Ligand SMILES: O=C(O)C(=O)c1ccccc1S
């Protein structure tokens with residue numbers, strides 16, 4: 674029996690579940706707020722072209738206006754200066770859009786400290802319990818932040834000192850980029866870097882090291898709580914925007930029931 678038929682049978686029998694890791698995309702979707710003098714992304718907008726009316730009697734359609742980095746989205750190397758000679762989002766090999774994924778759950782730590790940072794030791798301890806990180810796969814970092822995703826203020830969690838959202842330490846970002854076998858980092862927060870990463874050295878180290886190493890980012894993921902620590906397969910579908918630095922993406926996980 675061909676393996677693909679086995680997959681279809683398992684999906685039909687629901688012995689394999691499809692978990693949607695994507696946040697709904699709408700005008701209220703939180704977007705990263707960079708401080709002046711830096712420019713910022715635009716909120717997502719739908720602009721109606723027609724809706725079964727004189728502009729189009731039988732059809733409803735819209736223009737969309739969005740940043741590449743709005744909502745659940747896929748970061749590619751060219752997004753950062755360290756990866757400027759790397760892939761744009763249209764150049765990501767299709768074979769890499771389906772990959773194994775592991776989940777590192779630090780939701781409890783992030784609930785206690787919104788500036789919590791994942792360190793290499795945390796990953797090493799996870800590996801001693803669950804085995805090595807997947808070669809060519811995703812490290813999905815669960816912080817529980819998806820619960821805030823429909824409240825932009827809570828999700829961005831900024832005060833007069835800037836945003837306070839959990840992330841990855843500089844040392845861990847460098848290690849994930851240069852030592853770990855994963856092809857990318859997925860997070861629940863607005864971007865792959867911690868809210869305080871603007872003050873790190875280098876600033877935004879996940880972007881700087883991971884994209885500089887030709888790796889990828891997935892952001893604003895949801896439902897990581899529904900995935901096992903190991904064994905999920907993630908399908909991430911960015912739009913192949915020619916020359917693009919990233920794209921809103923539909924991200925799904927296949928999980929054995
Ligand atoms: O890639 C992103 O969505 C992101 O987080 C970002 C975008 C542009 C500048 C800084 C950052 S930190």
Ligand SMILES: [Mn+2]
Pocket residue numbers: 741742746747748864892919
């Ligand atoms: Mn991004």
